[in-house]
Amino acid sequence: MTSSAPRGTRPYYVSVDDEEQVFKAAYRQNMSIVLKGPTGCGKTRFVEAMAYDLGRPLITVSCHDDLTTADLVGRYLLRGGETEWADGPLTRAVREGAICYLDEVVEARQDTTVVLHPLADYRRQLPIERLGETLDAAPGFGLVVSYNPGYQSVLKDLKDSTRQRMVAIEFGFPSPDVEEKIVASEAGVNTDIASALVRLGQAIRRVETAGLREVASTRVLIASGRLIVEGLSMRTAARVAIAGPLTDDALVAGGLIEMIDAYLPDDNVRQGD
Structure with a gap:
C-alpha cells in the first residue's frame, strides 16, 4: 500500500482523449470509477495526476489473491498486551476523504471486493462488522479501481453487480x-x-x-x-x-x-x- 498527498510537481500525464474530463465529472458527482486498459499504459499515473488536480490525498492498494476484507477495512492488533483496532487503507480513505485506488482489483477475490458495494453506490457507506458500525464517507472521498481486460477469465473478473456501480474509462496506448x-x-x-x-x-x-x-x-x-x-x-x-x-x-x-x-x-x- 502507498499513500501520497497532492504536493510538489504534478505527476506527468498527457491526456489522450476525454478521460480527465470524465474522471473529474464523475468524482464531483460522488461516482466510483473503474479504469480498464493494458498493463503499463498509464492508469496509475493518471490517478496520481487526477488526485493532484483535485487536491486530494491518494491511498493506493495493490490487489492480490491473498487480499482479505480485513486487509482493506482493518483488524484488531495486539500492542503492548492490549488489543487495539487498526484501520485498513480503505477505512482510512473513507475517514479522511481521500481517493482510494485499488490497482488490478480483479486480482482480489470477489468475496473481498463485495465490501466495496455500499461505498460504490449512492449510500457511500462502509460497514465495519467487527466494530459494529457503519462509516459515512467523508467529503472528498473517491473510489477508483483498475484492471487489465486482457487477463479476464471466469475466475478473474469484476462481478456485474460491482461493474454497474461504476463509471468506466477505457485506456489504450497513446498515438x-x-x-x-x-x-x-x-x-x-x-x-x-x-x-x-x-x-x-x-x-x-x-x-x-x-x-x-x-x-x-x-x-x-x-x-x-x-x-x-x-x-x-x-x-x-x-x-x-x-x-x-x-x-x-x-x-x-x-x-x-x-x-x-x-x-x-x-x-x-x-x-x-
Whole structure:
C-alpha cells in the first residue's frame, strides 16, 4: 500500500482523449470509477495526476489473491498486551476523504471486493462488522479501481453487480506522437531515441503469437530509455527492458531480439551521440 498527498510537481500525464474530463465529472458527482486498459499504459499515473488536480490525498492498494476484507477495512492488533483496532487503507480513505485506488482489483477475490458495494453506490457507506458500525464517507472521498481486460477469465473478473456501480474509462496506448513525448520526458532521452523506441513498441504490438501474453507497454519503453541514459546501448537496453520481461519463450524472445536489431540503431549508438 502507498499513500501520497497532492504536493510538489504534478505527476506527468498527457491526456489522450476525454478521460480527465470524465474522471473529474464523475468524482464531483460522488461516482466510483473503474479504469480498464493494458498493463503499463498509464492508469496509475493518471490517478496520481487526477488526485493532484483535485487536491486530494491518494491511498493506493495493490490487489492480490491473498487480499482479505480485513486487509482493506482493518483488524484488531495486539500492542503492548492490549488489543487495539487498526484501520485498513480503505477505512482510512473513507475517514479522511481521500481517493482510494485499488490497482488490478480483479486480482482480489470477489468475496473481498463485495465490501466495496455500499461505498460504490449512492449510500457511500462502509460497514465495519467487527466494530459494529457503519462509516459515512467523508467529503472528498473517491473510489477508483483498475484492471487489465486482457487477463479476464471466469475466475478473474469484476462481478456485474460491482461493474454497474461504476463509471468506466477505457485506456489504450497513446498515438505515436504523444507516446514519443511521454517516453522522452519520463526517460530523459532525446527525441530521436524516443521515436525509435516507440516505433519498436508499435511493431511489437502488431505481433500475434501465443507466446506473448502482453505487448510492449509505454512503461517498458520508458525503462529502456532510462537504461540508455545510464550508458547502455539502445539494443542492449531494449533486450533487457523489453524482450526479457515480455516472454520466457526462447523462440518468441529470439523473434523480439530480431525486431530490436531491425528497428534500433547499432549498439554503438547511445544517448547524446
